[in-house]
Amino acid sequence: MTFKNVFISIIIATTMILSAFLIHRARPEIELAQPSPEYIRATGKCASCHLKETSAIVHQYSMSKHASENITCYECHRALDGQEELGHKGFTLAKNVTALNCSQCHTTEYDQFIRSRHGAPAWAAVTGRSDFTEEQIAFAEKFHPKSVNRGENKLAVIEGPGVMEKGCLGCHAVGKPNSDGSIGSCTACHARHSASVALARQPETCGQCHMGPDHSQLEIYNESKHGVLYALQKSHLNLGADPKTLSTKDMSVPTCATCHMSGLEGMNITHDVTERLSWWLFSPISKKRPNYNLGQEAMKNICLKCHAKTHVEKFYREAEEVVIATNGKVQNALNIVSDLRKDGLLTPEPFDEPIEFIAFDLWHYAGRTAKHGAFMGGADFVQWHGNYELLLKTIEMEEMAEAIRSKSHQKN
Numbered sequence: 001m002t003f004k005n006v007f008i009s010i011i012i013a014t015t016m017i018l019s020a021f022l023i024h025r026a027r028p029e030i031e032l033a034q035p036s037p038e039y040i041r042a043t044g045k046c047a048s049c050h051l052k053e054t055s056a057i058v059h060q061y062s063m064s065k066h067a068s069e070n071i072t073c074y075e076c077h078r079a080l081d082g083q084e085e086l087g088h089k090g091f092t093l094a095k096n097v098t099a100l101n102c103s104q105c106h107t108t109e110y111d112q113f114i115r116s117r118h119g120a121p122a123w124a125a126v127t128g129r130s131d132f133t134e135e136q137i138a139f140a141e142k143f144h145p146k147s148v149n150r151g152e153n154k155l156a157v158i159e160g161p162g163v164m165e166k167g168c169l170g171c172h173a174v175g176k177p178n179s180d181g182s183i184g185s186c187t188a189c190h191a192r193h194s195a196s197v198a199l200a201r202q203p204e205t206c207g208q209c210h211m212g213p214d215h216s217q218l219e220i221y222n223e224s225k226h227g228v229l230y231a232l233q234k235s236h237l238n239l240g241a242d243p244k245t246l247s248t249k250d251m252s253v254p255t256c257a258t259c260h261m262s263g264l265e266g267m268n269i270t271h272d273v274t275e276r277l278s279w280w281l282f283s284p285i286s287k288k289r290p291n292y293n294l295g296q297e298a299m300k301n302i303c304l305k306c307h308a309k310t311h312v313e314k315f316y317r318e319a320e321e322v323v324i325a326t327n328g329k330v331q332n333a334l335n336i337v338s339d340l341r342k343d344g345l346l347t348p349e350p351f352d353e354p355i356e357f358i359a360f361d362l363w364h365y366a367g368r369t370a371k372h373g374a375f376m377g378g379a380d381f382v383q384w385h386g387n388y389e390l391l392l393k394t395i396e397m398e399e400m401a402e403a404i405r406s407k408s409h410q411k412n
């Protein structure tokens with residue numbers, strides 16, 4: 001070897017060492033802090049490049065528990081059995097990251113989630129049974145009879161596929177069947193990269209879907225004592241507290257998640273939002289759910305972490321009175337429509353005559369709102385958006401029915 005060759009080799013080797021050092025230094029801090037070999041292989045490559053390409057994602061990820069627990073980008077993004085693959089910069093990724101990818105590590109949450117109405121029933125409420133396998137239908141029907149084994153929603157069909165996709169399914173996709181056989185979306189509440197419980201505990205997260213005149217839960221909450229305290233005392237709450245040890249010291253004010261999901265003071269955490277309910281409030285005529293006693297006891301046990309028994313029992317008694325009274329008023333109004341139909345004065349199709357729209361608004365807006373308001377502390381919703389509208393719309397319907405009948409007399 002000549003002196004010149006040795007000199008060139010030394011220069012090349014020094015340059016390589018120096019560049020390795022510089023590249024290492026340029027790596028994001030999250031990676032330098034956790035230098036396990038897998039981390040450098042999977043996250044390091046993804047993160048250092050994505051810091052240039054889609055930097056917000058890397059910043060969101062680096063705030064997450066996943067980053068501090070060494071869960072790599074690749075562990076979520078890799079293609080599992082049955083998933084469509086995407087070749088990407090030398091890695092084989094899943095074309096879509098779904099609940100299946102999360103369920104690798106979070107089986108308990110997934111199993112609870114798919115038992116709830118956030119699973120298959122949410123999607124089927126719009127599109128019916130057609131997108132589900134026989135096994136998926138049988139599974140959901142065990143927990144929620146007639147929730148998946150049903151036809152597509154008539155209103156959605158009339159409005160057309162574009163609206164169904166961007167409108168109805170914008171919210172109901174929380175239970176979308178994925179092409180890999182799994183169901184639903186965990187990121188509806190957790191977001192993709194921050195995967196945070198603090199985010200999921202805030203009412204705005206649920207309010208992405210639980211709002212508007214047909215299910216005004218967010219608006220009701222905002223005007224309730226709980227919602228007002230939350231808005232004004234949020235900075236004193238420990239919204240990121242570990243779910244397994246969550247106490248009333250962390251959350252002295254309940255949010256949607258506290259009542260419907262959290263394991264407050266040693267109670268069970270649940271991703272089955274159906275577990276603590278006792279009435280089908282969303283129905284035109286609300287009936288008790290099959291697990292009425294268990295559901296009500298579970299919710300009352302949450303209230304009892306913060307309230308006295310007499311207070312809670314009185315609250316439930318009064319709310320149930322509103323449900324029963326509302327059922328009576330809605331039934332009375334729906335009879336007006338069914339009597340007209342019986343007499344052949346309406347077509348059998350829904351949503352082609354004005355009175356059908358008023359009847360729909362009556363139970364779907366006013367009736368539901370009155371019942372939800374009663375159970376979640378929204379006096380304005382029980383009264384002005386609820387009972388007042390029930391009264392007004394019933395009178396409108398009676399007048400419309402009279403006009404339809406007298407028009408048909410004139411014809412005959």
Ligand code: HEC
Pocket residue numbers: 042045046047049050053073074077088089091093
């Ligand atoms: C050398 C750079 C580089 C590396 C390494 C890299 N990516 Fe990417 N990635 C990109 C670019 C560029 C895009 C396209 C961005 C755009 O469309 O604006 C992209 C897109 C993506 C997308 C969207 C794909 C789609 O079409 O839906 C995902 C998901 C993704 N990357 C994840 C990863 C993961 C996970 C890793 C590591 C296992 C990784 N990337 C490694 C550069 C990189």
Ligand code: HEC
Pocket residue numbers: 043046047050054057058061066071072073074076077095096097098187192193195
């Ligand atoms: C907890 C699981 C998880 C981790 C960890 C994770 N991702 Fe993702 N990522 C997702 C999910 C879920 C989506 C949405 C995928 C979809 O819709 O198909 C996504 C989407 C993306 C996209 C496309 C986003 C868009 O809006 O176009 C990119 C790029 C991406 N991830 C990069 C990364 C990188 C880089 C890392 C590591 C720094 C990372 N991800 C870590 C779950 C994860």
Ligand code: HEC
Pocket residue numbers: 065066069071075076098101102103104105106186187190192195196197198240242243
């Ligand atoms: C490879 C395993 C793995 C995958 C895949 C994974 N996680 Fe995690 N996740 C973890 C670990 C480990 C923790 C921390 C465990 C703990 O704190 O008990 C965690 C914690 C969480 C937390 C609690 C965060 C907090 O603030 O306390 C949420 C929420 C979460 N993951 C959601 C998801 C979602 C949603 C997905 C899919 C998009 C996902 N995870 C994918 C392993 C994983």
Ligand code: HEC
Pocket residue numbers: 121122125126147153155156159164167168169170171172208209210211212215281282
């Ligand atoms: C803004 C989000 C959002 C949109 C848009 C939306 N929904 Fe819903 N839907 C919900 C929520 C939240 C509930 C649960 C209400 C409750 O339990 O009080 C619900 C409940 C339902 C129910 C009753 C539950 C059941 O399983 O029978 C049906 C049916 C339904 N929606 C169909 C539709 C149809 C059809 C469309 C479009 C024409 C639509 N939804 C648009 C959020 C939405």
Ligand code: HEC
Pocket residue numbers: 099102103106109110113118174185186187188189190197200201242243244246257258261262263269271
């Ligand atoms: C309806 C909203 C919602 C959906 C959908 C959802 N989560 Fe959660 N998740 C929450 C809330 C709220 C908490 C915190 C509960 C509490 O207050 O302690 C949580 C907590 C968690 C935790 C932490 C649990 C613990 O014991 O530390 C994990 C892990 C998690 N979710 C994973 C998932 C996975 C996986 C999915 C999808 C199968 C999912 N979540 C879907 C709202 C949701």
Ligand code: HEC
Pocket residue numbers: 116117118121122123125170171172173174188189200201205206207208209210256257260261273274277
């Ligand atoms: C992406 C939209 C979306 C988000 C976000 C969401 N939900 Fe829902 N939720 C729905 C839909 C749609 C339904 C109705 C499903 C059905 O019965 O068809 C529903 C139903 C429910 C029900 C009634 C279940 C039953 O058995 O009747 C409860 C309770 C509930 N959600 C609580 C929550 C809470 C608490 C959060 C936040 C932590 C939340 N939801 C976040 C869309 C959402």
Ligand code: HEC
Pocket residue numbers: 203206207210217218219221226254255256257259260276277278279280281282283295296299375376
């Ligand atoms: C103080 C506790 C509490 C808070 C906070 C709370 N809820 Fe509720 N929620 C209840 C009770 C109690 C019921 C009625 C339970 C029953 O059926 O026995 C209920 C009913 C519901 C239902 C009705 C399901 C049906 O049958 O139609 C939905 C959906 C819901 N809540 C969502 C939410 C959302 C979203 C928030 C936050 C914006 C929220 N809740 C805040 C206690 C609470």
Ligand code: HEC
Pocket residue numbers: 225226229248251252253254258259299300302303304305306307312315316377
């Ligand atoms: C995490 C604690 C917590 C939980 C759980 C909780 N609450 Fe409350 N609630 C509060 C606080 C704090 C106040 C304000 C009390 C005060 O001013 O001392 C309040 C106020 C109320 C009020 C208004 C009292 C008034 O006269 O101003 C009612 C009604 C109520 N809660 C009912 C319930 C019911 C019913 C449940 C269960 C479905 C429940 N709460 C669950 C903490 C909670």
